[in-house]
Amino acid sequence: MAVKIGLLGFGTVASGIPFLLKENGEKIRAAAKDKIEIAKILVKDDDEKNRLLAAGNDYHFVTDVDAIIKDPDISIVVELMGRIEPARTFIEAALAAGKHVVSANKDLLAVHGAELLAVAKEHRAALYYEAAVAGGIPILRTLANSLTSDKITRILGVLNGTSNFMMTQMVDEGWTYEAALAKAQELGYAESDPTNDVEGIDAAYKAVLLSQFGFGMTIDFDQVLHQGISTITPDDVAVAQELGYVIKLVGDIRETPSGIAAEVSPTFLPKEHPLASVNGVMNAVFVESIGIGESMYYGPGAGQKPTATSVVADIIRIARRLHDGNVGKSFNEFVRETQIAHPSDVKSAYYFAISTPDKRGQLLRLAQIFNSEAISFGQVLQQRANGDTARVVIITHSLSRTQLSNVLEKLEEVADFEVLNTFKVLGE
Amino acid sequence: MAVKIGLLGFGTVASGIPFLLKENGEKIRAAAKDKIEIAKILVKDDDEKNRLLAAGNDYHFVTDVDAIIKDPDISIVVELMGRIEPARTFIEAALAAGKHVVSANKDLLAVHGAELLAVAKEHRAALYYEAAVAGGIPILRTLANSLTSDKITRILGVLNGTSNFMMTQMVDEGWTYEAALAKAQELGYAESDPTNDVEGIDAAYKAVLLSQFGFGMTIDFDQVLHQGISTITPDDVAVAQELGYVIKLVGDIRETPSGIAAEVSPTFLPKEHPLASVNGVMNAVFVESIGIGESMYYGPGAGQKPTATSVVADIIRIARRLHDGNVGKSFNEFVRETQIAHPSDVKSAYYFAISTPDKRGQLLRLAQIFNSEAISFGQVLQQRANGDTARVVIITHSLSRTQLSNVLEKLEEVADFEVLNTFKVLGE
Numbered sequence: 140m141a142v143k144i145g146l147l148g149f150g151t152v153a154s155g156i157p158f159l160l161k162e163n164g165e166k167i168r169a170a171a172k173d174k175i176e177i178a179k180i181l182v183k184d185d186d187e188k189n190r191l192l193a194a195g196n197d198y199h200f201v202t203d204v205d206a207i208i209k210d211p212d213i214s215i216v217v218e219l220m221g222r223i224e225p226a227r228t229f230i231e232a233a234l235a236a237g238k239h240v241v242s243a244n245k246d247l248l249a250v251h252g253a254e255l256l257a258v259a260k261e262h263r264a265a266l267y268y269e270a271a272v273a274g275g276i277p278i279l280r281t282l283a284n285s286l287t288s289d290k291i292t293r294i295l296g297v298l299n300g301t302s303n304f305m306m307t308q309m310v311d312e313g314w315t316y317e318a319a320l321a322k323a324q325e326l327g328y329a330e331s332d333p334t335n336d337v338e339g340i341d342a343a344y345k346a347v348l349l350s351q352f353g354f355g356m357t358i359d360f361d362q363v364l365h366q367g368i369s370t371i372t373p374d375d376v377a378v379a380q381e382l383g384y385v386i387k388l389v390g391d392i393r394e395t396p397s398g399i400a401a402e403v404s405p406t407f408l409p410k411e412h413p414l415a416s417v418n419g420v421m422n423a424v425f426v427e428s429i430g431i432g433e434s435m436y437y438g439p440g441a442g443q444k445p446t447a448t449s450v451v452a453d454i455i456r457i458a459r460r461l462h463d464g465n466v467g468k469s470f471n472e473f474v475r476e477t478q479i480a481h482p483s484d485v486k487s488a489y490y491f492a493i494s495t496p497d498k499r500g501q502l503l504r505l506a507q508i509f510n511s512e513a514i515s516f517g518q519v520l521q522q523r524a525n526g527d528t529a530r531v532v533i534i535t536h537s538l539s540r541t542q543l544s545n546v547l548e549k550l551e552e553v554a555d556f557e558v559l560n561t562f563k564v565l566g567e
Numbered sequence: 568m569a570v571k572i573g574l575l576g577f578g579t580v581a582s583g584i585p586f587l588l589k590e591n592g593e594k595i596r597a598a599a600k601d602k603i604e605i606a607k608i609l610v611k612d613d614d615e616k617n618r619l620l621a622a623g624n625d626y627h628f629v630t631d632v633d634a635i636i637k638d639p640d641i642s643i644v645v646e647l648m649g650r651i652e653p654a655r656t657f658i659e660a661a662l663a664a665g666k667h668v669v670s671a672n673k674d675l676l677a678v679h680g681a682e683l684l685a686v687a688k689e690h691r692a693a694l695y696y697e698a699a700v701a702g703g704i705p706i707l708r709t710l711a712n713s714l715t716s717d718k719i720t721r722i723l724g725v726l727n728g729t730s731n732f733m734m735t736q737m738v739d740e741g742w743t744y745e746a747a748l749a750k751a752q753e754l755g756y757a758e759s760d761p762t763n764d765v766e767g768i769d770a771a772y773k774a775v776l777l778s779q780f781g782f783g784m785t786i787d788f789d790q791v792l793h794q795g796i797s798t799i800t801p802d803d804v805a806v807a808q809e810l811g812y813v814i815k816l817v818g819d820i821r822e823t824p825s826g827i828a829a830e831v832s833p834t835f836l837p838k839e840h841p842l843a844s845v846n847g848v849m850n851a852v853f854v855e856s857i858g859i860g861e862s863m864y865y866g867p868g869a870g871q872k873p874t875a876t877s878v879v880a881d882i883i884r885i886a887r888r889l890h891d892g893n894v895g896k897s898f899n900e901f902v903r904e905t906q907i908a909h910p911s912d913v914k915s916a917y918y919f920a921i922s923t924p925d926k927r928g929q930l931l932r933l934a935q936i937f938n939s940e941a942i943s944f945g946q947v948l949q950q951r952a953n954g955d956t957a958r959v960v961i962i963t964h965s966l967s968r969t970q971l972s973n974v975l976e977k978l979e980e981v982a983d984f985e986v987l988n989t990f991k992v993l994g995e
Contacts, residue, residue: 159858163718166783166901170715269713275859277713284712285697285705287598288879290591355594413865416844430587430876431703434866437841438859448858451716465893473594 142171142458143178145207145238147229148220149191149200152243152270153180155447156217167451171458175451179207204229208236215457217450218242227251234258234266239466241453243270243446249344249360252351260469265460267453267470272345273298273422275445276438277452282352282426283471289430291353293393295565298345298403300420300440301328301336302368302388306405307418309376310385316369328420338367339388339403346390346401349424353392354399355473362479364402371405375492375560378532379407382518385415386562393427393485398478400485400540407490407534407564482540488517488564489535489543493550494557497529501555505531508553512546514538534564570599570886571606573635573666575657576648577619577628580671580698581608583875584645595879599886603879607635609657632657636664643885645878646670655679662686662694667894669881671698671874677772677788680779688897693888695881695898700773701726701850703873704866705880710780710854711899717858719781721821723993726773726831728848728868729756729764730796730816734833735846737804738813744797756848766795767816767831774818774829777852781820782827783901790907792830799833803920803988806960807835810946813843814990821855821913826906828913828968835918835962835992910968916945916992917963917971921978922985925957929983933959936981940974942966962992 146153160167160175168174179199182188188200207213208229216233218240220226226247233240235258242248248255248271259266269279273296282291297303304326305319314322320337323329335341343363350358368388379386389406392399408415413435417423422440427433439445460466495501502521509516520532538546543561550556574581588595588603596602607627610616616628635641636657644661646668648654654675661668663686670676676683676699687694697707701724710719725731732754733747742750748765751757763769771791778786796816807814817834820827836843841863845851850868855861867873888894923929930949937944948960966974971989978984 155858159716162857163716166718167716170900276862277709280713281705281709284884285708285877285880287883288587288591288595289876290594411846413844416841418839428876429590429872430583430879431866431873432870434704434864436862436864438862442860444857445859448717448856449713451858452713455715456712463893465891472598 141174141176142215142461143176143213144215144217144454145178145213146180147216147218149180149182150219151443152446153219155443156451158444159447159451167455171455172462173458175454175458178213179210181207208233208238213238214461215239215241215454218244223247230255231258234262234264237262237264239265239457241450242268243450245271245344245348249347253357263467265457265466267456269453270446270449272348273424274440274442275448276422276424276436277449278424278436279352281436289428291426291428293427294349294353294424295414296349296390296424297387297414297417297422298342298390299336299388300422304328304420306368306387309371313373315373316371337369339365342388342390342403346392346403350392350399350401352471354394355475356399356477358399358401358477358479366404368405370560378520382534383410384408385410387414395480395484397481397484400480405562407562409566412565485540486537488537490562490564491533492559493531494559495529495531495555497523497527502531508549509546512542514542514546569602569604570643570889571604571641572643572645572882573606573641574608575644575646577608577610578647579871580874581647583871584879586872587875587879595883599883600890601886603882603886606641607638609635636661636666641666642889643667643669643882645882646672651675658683659686662690662692665690665692667693667885669878670696671878673699673772673776677775681785691895693885693894695884697881698874698877700776701852702867702869703876704850704852704864705877706852706864707780709864717856719854719856721855722777722781722852723842724777724818724852725815725842725845725850726770726818727764727816728850732756732848734796734815737799741801743801744799765797767793770816770818770831774820774831778820778827778829780899780901782822783903784827784905786827786829786905786907794832796833798988806948810962811838812836813838815842823908823912825909825912828908833990835990837994840993913968914965916965918990918992919961920987921959922987923957923959923983925951925955930959936977937974940970942970942974
């Protein structure tokens with residue numbers, strides 16, 4: 140008897156599923172202890188259905204979601220539509236009907252995960268979503284199954300392939316942000332409205348999920364600070380290289396004495412840091428913990444086959460649990476009371492690029508302002524820029540978010556100083 | 568009610584277990600659904616017992632293994648003695664007594680794994696050994712649980728920390744093999760007899776286990792070709808760098824049309840390859856597959872806490888399965904009939920360093936010999952070495968093991984040519 144699945148949507152990722160079921164059928168069947176069969180596929184309308192049939196897709200396409208949700212033969216519903224609605228309503232209905240659900244929808248799970256998981260629990264249904272974070276990298280299941288013995292102190296991740304592709308061009312080729320974006324759009328890596336990718340929003344959704352699996356805490360999406368890559372200039376990139384760093388958009392979740400802090404921001408990574416050599420559209424999750432110490436999980440963050448591989452891994456787990464009669468287990472069982480860190484506990488070194496009139500005493504004044512907030516300098520570089528404007532680059536020692544906002548406020552008050560950019564620096 | 572465990576041995580790794588049970592107790596208990604308690608610890612003799620007690624270790628030390636194996640309250644036996652005997656006998660007895668067993672003993676599992684797994688199966692006992700490959704990296708469970716949906720085509724791994732530390736010194740600092748070995752011994756990374764580490768034997772044991780989890784095939788240890796790092800010279804390292812490569816000791820298991828091939832050998836990795844930046848004592852496993860494409864799992868290959876973290880992860884899984892009443896599942900369920908590749912199917916590019924008298928026509932003769940085996944050149948470098956001896960470096964295009972042994976035989980027949988080194992080259 141086969142396990143029958145219903146797909147919601149038949150876009151890029153979904154069409155990778157038949158590939159794996161065909162090319163890896165024997166191994167999948169042995170692992171699931173059952174054949175996995177695509178019973179029905181929901182598409183938008185008859186036009187899409189006819190187009191897909193004409194293109195040789197030999198499946199039972201339906202245009203009404205009830206045809207899947209009310210089908211007693213279907214035990215697993217696979218949602219690959221993306222966005223919030225109607226995916227949310229469909230998943231909720233499927234769970235309420237006792238179907239197990241696999242999804243790759245990070246936006247939805249980051250924002251409405253808690254309520255969906257509650258529905259799943261109520262109906263003893265599984266809701267798995269390995270593909271929602273870092274596409275092909277099996278990071279969520281690894282956190283849930285293997286790193287249970289370890290206490291994680293920090294997770295750093297290159298979590299967005301589009302922005303990482305762009306940063307790689309900006310670092311390796313010296314391209315501007317605009318040129319890198321145009322190339323990413325040309326190659327289909329970036330959408331015409333790239334906001335979600337380049338402003339760190341997509342990575343922030345993933346940070347929400349990683350904080351649940353890694354720290355047992357559900358942080359609201361709004362509590363993840365996010366800063367994008369659009370303000371990064373070739374000057375920033377060049378000075379980073381000169382000082383031994385690579386700039387990347389990095390998701391950062393860590394536990395402090397007062398709670399956890401999550402943010403996504405352009406980050407100076409020391410060249411030797413394992414994340415520094417994660418290039419192009421690849422993703423990686425770097426985990427710091429009291430047991431293993433440092434470990435990293437690297438792979439493609441998106442793409443048809445990698446994402447479908449994670450989706451099928453979830454399907455196999457559910458099918459196997461159905462076979463073994465123990466399907467109740469949550470994907471993530473690690474749950475603690477959520478505590479958000481106080482800004483004074485969230486500490487990092489920072490890079491400041493400040494423009495100032497090229498006149499005597501300016502560096503002294505800058506030093507006084509930083510000193511008044513008890514911030515000390517690690518490295519300082521004064522560069523003459525255009526005409527009579529100098530550019531001062533400072534890498535500080537560790538300071539807290541409280542100190543950071545205080546010093547930025549003070550710098551703002553001095554008409555002479557313009558803070559061009561402030562980025563986090565790792566390893567200082 | 569707590570799950571009681573018995574430790575066989577209380578060396579470096581074993582003493583990392585109490586650290587995790589204490590520092591991460593809450594999370595471990597939640598995951599296992601039970602408290603995990605160290606009930607008894609087997610030590611060699613009364614001297615060791617008294618020494619450990621005097622050092623403040625407050626455990627129930629025993630000197631007779633039966634005190635653990637015959638204790639009905641102990642459900643999990645953790646073997647951390649290393650070597651083959653008496654570990655093998657003890658594990659077998661524990662399994663036969665219905666105890667579940669966790670081990671980090673790669674030598675034992677690589678050589679006698681099949682018989683131990685048979686005993687485990689017969690007694691419906693679990694035998695888990697995540698720590699046996701790449702210490703802290705959760706690679707075996709990831710292969711068994713997450714990569715079930717994917718078909719793996721090749722696994723490449725930096726699997727031995729000692730030799731990787733040495734190679735890193737040889738590459739980054741230009742040290743000789745002898746200097747790197749002396750340093751590794753001074754730091755305690757290498758034993759006084761370093762054979763297992765530097766000759767690729769330790770990595771070959773791990774390749775046996777990876778071939779089971781990744782390919783479902785049990786390859787005999789003797790079928791893993793292994794070549795060590797002791798013959799690598801500063802000349803080899805320098806020319807590799809000049810040509811854009813880094814030399815590392817790499818375990819390589821891949822599936823060919825006729826079966827799988829496993830070997831451990833010094834390998835030229837292109838500088839951009841993710842494994843090329845795995846330095847020092849760190850390990851990494853790089854997986855090529857039809858779904859994900861390329862993924863890598865990076866972390867410490869040894870050490871007290873990393874290894875103990877993997878051991879405790881296994882203990883948690885067993886404790887949880889005991890709680891859930893489904894403890895029968897094998898660690899690795901992927902089993903196919905073992906097929907060993909025919910040498911003519913195992914293809915790679917190769918590096919040849921050949922010494923030859925510095926006289927006219929030698930390169931032509933070399934080219935003729937390679938051409939007679941249908942081997943073509945990718946890059947050729949002729950370097951004048953000492954006096955009237957020239958050193959010719961060749962990077963070939965892809966050739967099979969059959970072609971390799973044929974050409975080496977022909978080169979041997981020509982008194983003029985001395986093959987100094989032959990190493991595999993990736994990415995050509």
